[in-house]
Amino acid sequence: MAAPPPDPQFxxxxxxxxxxxxxxxxxxxxxxxxxxxxxxxxxFINVWNLKTHRVDKALDGHGRKSVCWVETMDGKDRLxxxxxxxKICLWDLAEGRASVTDSVFTENVGFCRCSLLKVAQxxxxxxxxxxxxxxxxxxxxxxxxxxxxxxxxxxxxxGMPMCLKLWQINxxxxxxxxxxxEDGSVVLWNLSMGKVLSQLFCHQEPVMSLDFDSExxxxxxxxxxxxxxxxxxxxxxxxxxxxxxxLVNAGISDITIRPDKKILATAGWDHRIRVFGWKKMKPxxxxxxxxxxxxxxxxxxxxxxxxRLLAAGSKDHRISIWSIYTQT
Amino acid sequence: VCxxxxxxxxxxxxxxxxxxxxxxxxRQKEILSVLVPRLAELTKSxxxxxxxxxxxxxxxxxxxxxxxxxxxVERAPGADVLSRLLGNLVVKNKHAQFVVTQxxxxxxxxxxxxxxxxxxxxxxxxxxxRALLIKVLQELLETWSSSSAVKHxxxxxxxxxxxxxxxxxxxxxxxxxxxCRQELLTSMMEGVKCHLDSSLPQIRRLGMIVAExxxxxxxxxxxxxxxxxxxxxxxxDLKSLLVQAPSFCVPSVPDDSRKEKADAAxxxxxxxxxxxxxxxxxVVSDEESDTELDSDDDLTPYxxxxxxxxxxxxxxxxxxxxxxxxxxxxxxxxxxTVKALESLVRKNPAATREVSVELAxxxxxxxxxxxxxxxxxxxxxxxxxxxxxxxIPVAQYLTSQFYSLNYSLRQRMDILDVLxxxxxxxxxxxxxxxxxxxxxxxxQLLPASDSSKDWRRIVDERIKSKTRRFAKGxxxxxxxxxxxxFNSVAGHFFFPLLQNFDRPLSTxxxxxxxxxxxxxxxxxLAVLLYLAVNTMAVTAMGKALMEFxxxxxxxxxxxxxxxxxxxxxxxxxxxxxxxxxxxxxEELLETQSWLGDVVEKDPDGDCRRLALQNLLLMxxxxxxxxxxxxx
Numbered sequence: 001m002a003a004p005p006p007d008p009q010f011x012x013x014x015x016x017x018x019x020x021x022x023x024x025x026x027x028x029x030x031x032x033x034x035x036x037x038x039x040x041x042x043x044f045i046n047v048w049n050l051k052t053h054r055v056d057k058a059l060d061g062h063g064r065k066s067v068c069w070v071e072t073m074d075g076k077d078r079l080x081x082x083x084x085x086x087k088i089c090l091w092d093l094a095e096g097r098a099s100v101t102d103s104v105f106t107e108n109v110g111f112c113r114c115s116l117l118k119v120a121q122x123x124x125x126x127x128x129x130x131x132x133x134x135x136x137x138x139x140x141x142x143x144x145x146x147x148x149x150x151x152x153x154x155x156x157x158x159g160m161p162m163c164l165k166l167w168q169i170n171x172x173x174x175x176x177x178x179x180x181x182e183d184g185s186v187v188l189w190n191l192s193m194g195k196v197l198s199q200l201f202c203h204q205e206p207v208m209s210l211d212f213d214s215e216x217x218x219x220x221x222x223x224x225x226x227x228x229x230x231x232x233x234x235x236x237x238x239x240x241x242x243x244x245x246x247l248v249n250a251g252i253s254d255i256t257i258r259p260d261k262k263i264l265a266t267a268g269w270d271h272r273i274r275v276f277g278w279k280k281m282k283p284x285x286x287x288x289x290x291x292x293x294x295x296x297x298x299x300x301x302x303x304x305x306x307x308r309l310l311a312a313g314s315k316d317h318r319i320s321i322w323s324i325y326t327q328t
Numbered sequence: 329v330c331x332x333x334x335x336x337x338x339x340x341x342x343x344x345x346x347x348x349x350x351x352x353x354x355r356q357k358e359i360l361s362v363l364v365p366r367l368a369e370l371t372k373s374x375x376x377x378x379x380x381x382x383x384x385x386x387x388x389x390x391x392x393x394x395x396x397x398x399x400x401v402e403r404a405p406g407a408d409v410l411s412r413l414l415g416n417l418v419v420k421n422k423h424a425q426f427v428v429t430q431x432x433x434x435x436x437x438x439x440x441x442x443x444x445x446x447x448x449x450x451x452x453x454x455x456x457x458r459a460l461l462i463k464v465l466q467e468l469l470e471t472w473s474s475s476s477a478v479k480h481x482x483x484x485x486x487x488x489x490x491x492x493x494x495x496x497x498x499x500x501x502x503x504x505x506x507x508c509r510q511e512l513l514t515s516m517m518e519g520v521k522c523h524l525d526s527s528l529p530q531i532r533r534l535g536m537i538v539a540e541x542x543x544x545x546x547x548x549x550x551x552x553x554x555x556x557x558x559x560x561x562x563x564x565d566l567k568s569l570l571v572q573a574p575s576f577c578v579p580s581v582p583d584d585s586r587k588e589k590a591d592a593a594x595x596x597x598x599x600x601x602x603x604x605x606x607x608x609x610x611v612v613s614d615e616e617s618d619t620e621l622d623s624d625d626d627l628t629p630y631x632x633x634x635x636x637x638x639x640x641x642x643x644x645x646x647x648x649x650x651x652x653x654x655x656x657x658x659x660x661x662x663x664x665t666v667k668a669l670e671s672l673v674r675k676n677p678a679a680t681r682e683v684s685v686e687l688a689x690x691x692x693x694x695x696x697x698x699x700x701x702x703x704x705x706x707x708x709x710x711x712x713x714x715x716x717x718x719x720i721p722v723a724q725y726l727t728s729q730f731y732s733l734n735y736s737l738r739q740r741m742d743i744l745d746v747l748x749x750x751x752x753x754x755x756x757x758x759x760x761x762x763x764x765x766x767x768x769x770x771x772q773l774l775p776a777s778d779s780s781k782d783w784r785r786i787v788d789e790r791i792k793s794k795t796r797r798f799a800k801g802x803x804x805x806x807x808x809x810x811x812x813x814f815n816s817v818a819g820h821f822f823f824p825l826l827q828n829f830d831r832p833l834s835t836x837x838x839x840x841x842x843x844x845x846x847x848x849x850x851x852x853l854a855v856l857l858y859l860a861v862n863t864m865a866v867t868a869m870g871k872a873l874m875e876f877x878x879x880x881x882x883x884x885x886x887x888x889x890x891x892x893x894x895x896x897x898x899x900x901x902x903x904x905x906x907x908x909x910x911x912x913x914e915e916l917l918e919t920q921s922w923l924g925d926v927v928e929k930d931p932d933g934d935c936r937r938l939a940l941q942n943l944l945l946m947x948x949x950x951x952x953x954x955x956x957x958x959x
Contacts (some may be wrong), residue, residue, distance in 0.1 A: 002631035249638050263627065270638045277627050285630040325627055 006283050009309065010053055012319040017042035018292075019313025020068045021113070024300035025076035026050065026307075033252050034302070035076055036311055038319055039067030041188065045081050047093070050309075050320070052093075061089045069113040073124060073141070079128070080141075082106075082114050086314075088128065090142070105142060107131040110160050116141075117175055125191075127164045127177050135180055136161050138191055148194045150177065152187070159183045162207050163221075167214045180207030180221055188239055200239035202229040209255045211264065213303035214277065218242065222266055230281060245281050251293075259300045263325055265310055267294035270321030273312045275324060285324065294314040338379065339385040348392030356399035364403045366411070371412045379916035382415035393423045394431065396823055401432070402439070407449025419456050429464050434471060437488035441569070444492055462504060465496040466511060472538065473519030479884060481528055482931050490534045495571040497545050509546050516542040527844050527887030533557045533777060534566075541570045594931035646679045646687070653690050658696045666694075666706055673713040683724050684718035692729065692739060715750035719817040722749070737845055740836070744852040747821050748859075755814035755859045787897045787941075791859070815863040822856050822869050825849065825875055843885045843893035850880070852889030854898045861902040867911065870903040874915050881922060886932040893926070893938035900945040905953055920946060 023040035028034070034050040043064040047057040062083030069082040077094035086109065087105055090102040112129035123140065127300060130137035152158045159182025168175045176197070177189040184203035187196055203223040212219035213251040217233040228245040249267025257278055258264065266274045273287040273294055292315035300309040310322045348938050363483050370377040388396045397417070404410035412867050418425045432439070432447060451461040471477050472489055505512070516539050523535020536555035543553035557563065614901060642664035652665045654656075672678045673687075680687065691711045696703045715722045729735065730743045829849070838846045855872055860866045877892045896919060900908070908916065923946075926939035 003628040025666075043349070126734060230840070248635055282627070283629060283632060284627055286632045286635040288634065328624075 005287055006322065006324060008287075008289055008320040009323045010321050011277075012036070012038075012048055012321065013048060013317070014054060014055055014317070015040045015042075015044070017318050018295065018315040019315060019317065019319055020066055020067075021070045021081075021294050022296045022298040022311050022313050022319065023070045023072060024298055024302075025072050025311070026300045026302045026309075028075060030318065034300070034319075035073070036300075036319070037070045037076075037079060038313055039070045041066040041080060043067060043083065045070055045079070057093070057098055059091060059098050061085060064202065071114075073114050073116070076117075080114075080116065082128070084109075084111075088114065098138050102144070102327060104128075104139065112161050112205075113163060115164040115166045115177075115262065117168065119168070119171075119175060121227070122320075125166055125175055126319075127166050127179075129161050129164075133160050134158055134181075136164065136177065136189070138166075138177065146222060148191050150179070150189045150191075150194055152196065156185060158185060158187065160208070161264075163209045165210055165219075167212055169214055173248050177238075178210060178219065179213055179299050180210045180223075182206040184223060184238060185220055186210060188218070188233070188237065189320075198233075198239045200231055200241065202231055202241055202244075203227065208252055211257045213257055213261050213271075215261060218262065220255055220257070223254050224251050224269075226250040228255075228266065228281075238289070243281065253294065255294045256297050256299060259301060260305070265297040265298040265299070265312075267312055269293045271314070273310075273322075275310075287320075287322060287324075289311070289320045290314040290316050290318065335797065340383050344384050344858070345383065345388035345389060347392060348388040348396055350390040351395035351399055354395075356402075357394060358400045360403050364400065367413055368405070368409045369748065378412055378415070381413050384418055385414055386420065391421045393421065397424050397427050398432070401428075401447050401450075402443055404446055405451075407446050407453060410446050410450040411453045414450065417452070418458055418460060425460070429467070431652065433468060433489070433492050434463060437485040438493070439484075440486075441565075444488075444894070445495055445569075448492065448495045448499060449938075456889045458504070460498060461499060461506060465500070466508070468493050468496065469512070469515040469519070473515040473522065473565055475518075475525075478519075478522040478526060478535075480532065480931050481871050482933055483528065486531060486534055490538050491566065491569055493538055494541055494566060497541055498570050500545070502548075503930035504864055505545055512524075512542055512546050516546075527847050528693060532847060533563065537563060537566050544570075553951060577897060589948065594715070634947040640664045642672075646676055646683060650687060650690060654796065662697055665698055666710075668704070669710040670706070670713045673710060673717060680714060681718045684714055684722050688722045688725055689715050692726070692743070708749070709741075711746045712737060712749045712753065716753050719750070719754065719813075720820050723750075723817060723820040727821070727903045727948060731828040731831075731836070733835055735818065735836070737842065740845055741848050744848055746827075747750060748852055748855050749823055751814055751818070751856055751859045755812055774879070787854075787858075787894055787901075787938075788903055791895075812862060815865075816857060816861055818856070818860040818863045818869065819865040821862070822853065822865075822930070823872065825853060825856075829876070830879075843883070843888060846880075846883075847885060847887035847891050850888055851894060854894035857895065857902050867904070867907045870899045872916075873899055874919070878918075880916070886930075887936060888937050889930070889932065890938060891924075893935060893942060895903065896923070896942045897938065897945065900942060900949065903950050908949065909953060916946070
């Protein structure tokens with residue numbers, strides 16, 4: 001007899017708007033408090049204290065336009081946030097401050113979340129959707145210089161980029177970009193030459209979200225249809241479909257693989273969070289708490305495995321925090 | 329009869345005279361059935377025989393020409409044979425020309441398609457005759473596009489002319505089409521307008537098919553006219569006439585079979601692709617599981633039995649439904665409500681009665697927000713449910729709206745359909761809470777589209793069952809009956825519909841342009857009266873309907889006239905005979921003479937048939953009463 005699914009460890013209330021982005025920052029040493037950053041539809045970024053379960057700070061930098069992505073650069077003192085006001089802001093949160101030190105004007109009106117990759121000490125690459133509808137631009141931060149602009153060829157008709165993932169095989173090697181597009185295909189780009197290395201058509205509907213495991217060279221993508229597609233990258237750097245997994249209800253907004261690559265979580269339009277084992281896509285749990293579409297899921301980066309958490313933000317204004325499969 | 333071949337000139341005129349006399353007397357079959365095959369054979373290769381044959385027919389006296397020519401046309405096995413036998417008779421002889429081009433095509437419509445093909449093929453085979461072919465086509469098109477012809481000529485004749493047009497088109501060469509292109513275009517435009525205006529579906533379809541064919545011939549490049557109509561055997565037969573078929577007509581559709589094969593090839597190709605994919609995937613996963621330790625077993629899954637498909641719940645209360653339908657932005661909920669509404673209304677009659685008129689109003693104006701399958705039917709069933717649960721106020725509302733401003737024709741016809749369906753439900757006795765269909769053939773569930781055929785069938789069946797009943801007694805066991813709920817409300821359904829039919833509104837003129845709706849209204853009244861049998865109000869209803877029919881009896885639209893005759897049938901069947909003969913004797917006599925007129929003179933075959941049935945019903949009525957009157 002399988003155990004009934006667990007309840008959330010706790011639920012964060014108080015955003016008063018749909019939650020679109022989540023990011024943990026729990027790797028700091030004591031007395032640093034583990035925090036969770038959340039971006040809401042009303043333009044606020046809330047900094048949640050995970051000990052007190054209350055909002056420590058509320059950052060207002062996007063003119064009340066929805067915040068769709070938050071990510072930290074090296075610890076919780078520097079935060080990047082992307083809003084639908086076509087701006088990406090860099091926040092300085094050290095020592096109690098809360099100000100925008102820099103911003104990038106993307107001129108893009110889409111929904112594509114950016115992707116950040118640390119390539120060297122003090123240097124990051126950020127991929128974002130560019131002004132032209134089907135282009136992706138990669139910037140180097142903090143200098144904000146453009147590394148390349150990835151434009152698909154004229155007849156490709158990929159549509160808008162929907163989700164991005166920058167990765168590299170190991171530190172120091174070539175960074176690559178995986179992009180999921182509106183026409184349902186996932187494309188692997190070579191950044192130095194700005195060329196397509198491989199394109200895989202894996203969904204009938206736009207690719208909503210993807211995540212990639214660089215160790216196993218395997219990735220997973222979800223779309224608005226009922227199928228999750230798991231694909232892999234072979235030695236010739238070609239993408240091929242590995243398996244597909246059929247879901248009970250259609251629609252996935254977010255997928256994320258836990259940093260230890262053991263499990264992954266999907267955020268569904270059917271209000272449920274599904275947890276799978278990454279190795280064989282074994283369904284492990286269906287977490288049914290929210291009453292509206294779940295927009296984002298995120299795993300925490302606790303150093304101690306038993307403290308690891310899973311957070312899910314939903315349209316019903318709540319963030320549910322779960323402690324699941326923490327023993328391994 | 330054997331002919332003397334030879335080099336000498338012989339006079340065949342005496343033979344022609346004999347042939348002519350025989351044919352005129354009506355003995356075409358006997359003589360031509362022997363003559364034509366032999367001549368056909370003989371003329372196949374021999375020129376002299378051809379000339380003899382031509383001479384033979386040319387010398388037939390004028391008064392017999394028609395009989396001879398028609399006989400030949402009927403009996404010739406193909407257009408080329410006819411050409412050999414008759415030669416250029418139609419060009420040389422004025423009388424033959426008249427017979428072939430006018431009488432055969434325009435003044436009668438009895439011949440089969442094969443004979444038409446023969447004749448028109450014959451006209452096309454010689455350059456001298458082709459001028460006649462074009463002339464024939466022009467005259468046919470003139471008739472086809474004349475609105476009075478479409479309105480007043482019988483449907484069979486219109487079909488005949490349409491077939492002739494299609495065959496002519498199939499024979500015309502491109503150069504000829506170019507030369508008369510403008511005329512073709514103008515007549516097509518006019519003709520399609522009058523055909524689509526008609527209330528009878530077969531006329532509309534004929535118009536559409538012919539217009540499509542003409543358009544495809546004159547616009548060989550560029551977009552052609554395309555209509556949407558039911559593709560049944562008749563339509564396919566008509567369209568096959570457009571293609572020049574050899575004498576052994578094979579309606580070959582090679583494209584379809586090729587397409588089928590291609591479709592079959594596609595799924596099998598994708599299947600094989602899918603199989604190779606999964607095979608590759610299996611190979612990969614097998615390798616992986618062999619080499620790596622299976623640490624996934626450490627992760628025990630939780631219970632996921634609650635994980636089911638999401639279904640939006642429909643509201644459980646009627647008032648909630650009203651809220652959702654009027655205001656809600658949530659389309660999933662709206663869909664669920666529309667699907668659940670009918671059963672909710674039926675399960676909660678008391679709650680529905682409180683808000684029945686409001687609900688009826690919402691349903692009448694309900695438009696399709698999202699794409700639901702069968703939306704029109706769902707809406708209609710919900711409306712019927714509301715009407716049956718609370719008949720009087722809702723019927724008052726609906727009948728008043730029928731004559732109000734600013735409704736579309738579709739909505740007005742929906743009102744009529746809903747009234748009839750609800751009346752049928754109310755009048756059928758309910759056994760154990762379910763409506764059971766008793767032994768009498770009941771009114772079928774009326775389709776939303778044209779249902780004129782059903783009316784006729786229903787009335788026919790009823791008439792048949794009635795007339796049979798005089799001979800045998802009721803042979804089936806009567807099912808346990810319940811009270812007829814239609815009794816108390818029949819008048820509310822019926823009389824308001826009769827009130828304002830002659831008062832035109834700015835958007836709705838029953839007696840003018842909207843004669844299609846008038847036809848539907850008349851049919852609806854007929855059915856309502858039929859369903860009102862055994863109710864208290866039936867006599868009054870019958871009388872009122874009689875007056876209504878009397879004022880409209882000379883209406884030009886044949887659909888309306890069919891409806892009026894169905895009204896008379898319903899009246900004769902539903903109103904008890906004694907009431908009819910006591911209260912309405914004068915009207916009955918007048919009606920009888922009118923019906924006699926219709927039987928003889930009405931151009932529409934269905935009208936004539938209905939009128940005849942009504943006369944028979946009246947006869948039966950009289951006989952029945954004469955039997956019961958004590959002598």
